[in-house]
Amino acid sequence: MDALESELERMEREPTEASNGNLEEQVRKLRDHNLRIKNLNTQRRRILDQLKEKMLQYTTLQERLHQIGELLIIADLHAAVKKINQRLDRMVEDATCSICLLPWTENGIHRLVSLRCGHLFGSRCIHMAIRMYHRCPICRRRARHFHVRRIYSRSFSSH
Numbered sequence: 314m315d316a317l318e319s320e321l322e323r324m325e326r327e328p329t330e331a332s333n334g335n336l337e338e339q340v341r342k343l344r345d346h347n348l349r350i351k352n353l354n355t356q357r358r359r360i361l362d363q364l365k366e367k368m369l370q371y372t373t374l375q376e377r378l379h380q381i382g383e384l385l386i387i388a389d390l391h392a393a394v395k396k397i398n399q400r401l402d403r404m405v406e407d408a409t410c411s412i413c414l415l416p417w418t419e420n421g422i423h424r425l426v427s428l429r430c431g432h433l434f435g436s437r438c439i440h441m442a443i444r445m446y447h448r449c450p451i452c453r454r455r456a457r458h459f460h461v462r463r464i465y466s467r468s469f470s471s472h
């Protein structure tokens with residue numbers, strides 16, 4: 314802009330007659346100069362807009378990644394809880410007579426026994442089932458009283 318002003322001053326000082334041809338050239342130069350400034354401003358605005366957009370994208374991307382990270386942690390925790398639940402279910406199942414749904418005992422009438430098929434019951438319950446149905450209540454294979462075997466489970470050893 315300083316250059317522009319000094320140019321204008323010089324033009325004013327110069328005699329009009331002598332610089333008539335020159336004047337047109339000066340005006341053309343000034344117009345070119347202004348056009349270049351305008352172009353640069355437009356370019357600068359475009360770049361700033363792009364930059365702003367990129368920054369916004371970057372922020373949302375960071376937020377998105379953060380959210381995904383948290384979702385993954387939550388999913389992991391869900392999976393862990395599910396696994397523990399399944400294990401607990403299995404443990405309860407493993408210690409429960411499927412006929413009366415009570416845990417079997419180490420000794421006594423509801424002591425742990427198995428059939429030839431491998432299914433486990435409380436002694437009293439399976440003898441009752443064999444008497445009535447002659448089959449394993451779980452897999453339906455034929456079962457007789459002498460098939461019943463006592464099981465010595467390690468889970469009782471701590472009692």
Ligand SMILES: [Zn+2]
Pocket residue numbers: 410411412413414415423434435438439
């Ligand atoms: Zn039972």
Ligand SMILES: [Zn+2]
Pocket residue numbers: 428430431432449450451452453454
């Ligand atoms: Zn069975």
